[in-house]
Amino acid sequence: MKQMILTVFMMNSIFCNLCALGYEKQQMFDAVNYYQAEDYSQAREYYQKLLLQVNEDWQKAIIKYNLATTYLAEGDYVKAIRDFQDISLGKNPFPLILRYVKTNLAVARWRQAKKNIELMDTEPNSLQEDYLHAFFLLSQALQDLNAASDANCDVNTLEGDSICIPAYDLSTLQKAIQQQLAQIHLKFQSYRTASLTPIESLSMLIGGVHSINNAIKELIEVNINSHEKNQHIQKIVLQAKTWEPLWHNMSVSKNLGASFDGTENQYVAFLELLQQGNLDKATKILDRLEVLLNSVFSSLLDNDPTTQLIQKLITSYQRSITSIPLQEGEVKSLSDQQTVVMKILKVKELGVNLLEKAQDKLRKSLELSHEGKNTEAKIFLLDAYQNIQLLSWENLPQTEVSIEIFLQHAIALQTATVMVGQLNQKIGNNLVETAISTQNQATKFSEKFWGLVEKQQLENFAKPSVDANGNKTHRCQFQPWNEVVALFNSGYNETITAESLLRNEIFGHTLLQHQDQALRDWKKALNTLKNPPPPQDTCNAPQSDISQSEPDRNQDQQQSEEKWDTSIDEVLRLLQAMEQDDRQKKVPVRSGVQSQEKAW
Numbered sequence: 001m002k003q004m005i006l007t008v009f010m011m012n013s014i015f016c017n018l019c020a021l022g023y024e025k026q027q028m029f030d031a032v033n034y035y036q037a038e039d040y041s042q043a044r045e046y047y048q049k050l051l052l053q054v055n056e057d058w059q060k061a062i063i064k065y066n067l068a069t070t071y072l073a074e075g076d077y078v079k080a081i082r083d084f085q086d087i088s089l090g091k092n093p094f095p096l097i098l099r100y101v102k103t104n105l106a107v108a109r110w111r112q113a114k115k116n117i118e119l120m121d122t123e124p125n126s127l128q129e130d131y132l133h134a135f136f137l138l139s140q141a142l143q144d145l146n147a148a149s150d151a152n153c154d155v156n157t158l159e160g161d162s163i164c165i166p167a168y169d170l171s172t173l174q175k176a177i178q179q180q181l182a183q184i185h186l187k188f189q190s191y192r193t194a195s196l197t198p199i200e201s202l203s204m205l206i207g208g209v210h211s212i213n214n215a216i217k218e219l220i221e222v223n224i225n226s227h228e229k230n231q232h233i234q235k236i237v238l239q240a241k242t243w244e245p246l247w248h249n250m251s252v253s254k255n256l257g258a259s260f261d262g263t264e265n266q267y268v269a270f271l272e273l274l275q276q277g278n279l280d281k282a283t284k285i286l287d288r289l290e291v292l293l294n295s296v297f298s299s300l301l302d303n304d305p306t307t308q309l310i311q312k313l314i315t316s317y318q319r320s321i322t323s324i325p326l327q328e329g330e331v332k333s334l335s336d337q338q339t340v341v342m343k344i345l346k347v348k349e350l351g352v353n354l355l356e357k358a359q360d361k362l363r364k365s366l367e368l369s370h371e372g373k374n375t376e377a378k379i380f381l382l383d384a385y386q387n388i389q390l391l392s393w394e395n396l397p398q399t400e401v402s403i404e405i406f407l408q409h410a411i412a413l414q415t416a417t418v419m420v421g422q423l424n425q426k427i428g429n430n431l432v433e434t435a436i437s438t439q440n441q442a443t444k445f446s447e448k449f450w451g452l453v454e455k456q457q458l459e460n461f462a463k464p465s466v467d468a469n470g471n472k473t474h475r476c477q478f479q480p481w482n483e484v485v486a487l488f489n490s491g492y493n494e495t496i497t498a499e500s501l502l503r504n505e506i507f508g509h510t511l512l513q514h515q516d517q518a519l520r521d522w523k524k525a526l527n528t529l530k531n532p533p534p535p536q537d538t539c540n541a542p543q544s545d546i547s548q549s550e551p552d553r554n555q556d557q558q559q560s561e562e563k564w565d566t567s568i569d570e571v572l573r574l575l576q577a578m579e580q581d582d583r584q585k586k587v588p589v590r591s592g593v594q595s596q597e598k599a600w
Contacts (some may be wrong), residue, residue, distance in 0.1 A: 020251055028050065072107060088574070103173070110137070111136040112137055122468075135184065206297060210333060214329070232276065334362060358387035365384065403529060425512070439495060439502055480529060488522060491519070494517075495518045
């Protein structure tokens with residue numbers, strides 16, 4: 001396959017059949033000879049010279065193709081991908097050129113992915129990143145092969161063939177990439193299962209079983225020939241095998257009860273039936289397993305305290321959100337888990353309004369996922385996730401409420417907002433209302449900050465001036481609030497600006513910059529709170545000795561000449577003044593952000 005794929009256009013064969021070129025044939029032969037002799041740098045020199053001598057786009061495409069192929073043969077896949085992508089094929093490219101370019105681009109992506117997979121074994125700390133990169137490359141490679149196959153059919157049509165038979169090299173490469181994709185998914189799945197709790201494992205299995213079961217049922221309904229049907233069955237088999245390690249881990253778990261015994265054997269029996277093409281019996285086994293998994297899952301959740309119940313739901317959301325690509329089965333599993341949580345909260349007579357909103361959004365996400373609109377599906381998934389974060393805050397015991405916990409929730413909400421903004425731009429800003437809604441929820445939640453800060457400072461001030469060890473404590477609370485409050489206020493203003501831009505349909509880099517800056521400011525505020533600077537007697541120190549209380553990006557601003565008073569009343573008055581100012585303040589218009597600005 002290597003010799004077939006890594007071919008270059010020769011003057012005396014394909015190249016001449018396209019059209020005789022108006023430059024020295026000898027230069028082309030020399031370049032090809034150097035390539036065949038594996039002197040790739042010398043071959044590139046000739047191709048670079050030839051590139052300067054041609055005028056037609058298709059001629060340049062051929063030379064650039066040969067240039068990129070030298071990098072591919074040399075093993076420099078990053079440069080090969082770059083150069084293949086750089087080839088301008090035009091709106092109506094020659095089918096033969098398109099076929100070759102897309103094939104070798106797929107090969108380059110496939111081989112680079114294999115490099116990433118090797119790193120997954122040697123550098124476990126970067127496994128998540130290597131997996132995502134490899135998955136992306138292999139997925140792109142399959143798309144390239146589809147384009148190459150279409151172009152190959154066009155070539156066959158031009159040659160007078162009435163039936164398009166898949167080319168051997170393309171079919172072979174496609175199978176190799178699909179197997180590689182299944183292998184890395186299996187490897188990554190095994191890595192993830194090692195650290196999963198039983199409830200997380202069950203949630204994943206429910207999603208996996210549902211996804212496979214749906215794929216089989218759809219295949220039963222479709223009217224296709226036996227060859228195509230077998231191809232689809234093999235794809236489902238590869239997908240189904242990736243769940244085997246999780247079934248094994250769950251079967252040896254002692255926390256799932258006797259009802260779970262024998263389920264791994266049932267799954268193995270299902271796989272055998274699937275490989276034999278007995279789809280009806282295979283799907284009946286999966287139906288029984290789905291019922292069993294949901295039953296065990298419900299029993300595990302029943303005895304959990306409310307906060308743990310919601311936290312497990314949040315963990316499931318986070319796993320689904322980071323899933324690349326978004327799996328329909330995972331969304332279904334999430335919806336099932338959410339239904340169980342809702343029933344339990346109703347029994348406990350707790351509010352489920354936010355859960356119901358999240359469930360509606362999950363239903364929409366599931367519909368879009370089923371239609372293959374994964375980006376739109378993930379946007380609604382993130383929207384639902386925000387409701388669960390708000391639910392978590394609502395059910396937090398008062399003894400656990402703190403500024404740190406609040407900031408963690410605010411950061412989670414704004415993180416979802418940033419992701420929605422990025423995904424929405426990817427689909428041409430078709431879900432503006434959802435983008436506005438997510439930003440609005442993050443902004444409204446952040447307004448709770450001022451009351452919480454006031455409450456926490458009052459509580460701190462009421463504490464004794466000597467701690468349990470007899471050490472003198474300072475009632476002065478200038479630090480770390482001088483930085484935390486300023487950073488949070490800066491991020492809060494960024495969210496207001498971002499929401500205003502969305503409502504005025506101003507998108508692009510400007511919007512994302514404001515949303516991301518809010519996230520950065522709040523993360524920095526949380527880090528400052530967790531890791532405060534060394535205590536100083538700043539309340540009685542001259543103003544010149546006190547560090548500035550603005551974020552780093554505003555360090556050029558001159559210090560105020562006013563001094564901080566030692567009284568807690570002064571601190572509270574400052575917070576109240578800032579809160580009142582923010583409520584009355586109109587949406588700020590920052591430098592470089594004008595209302596007439598258009599999306600790029």
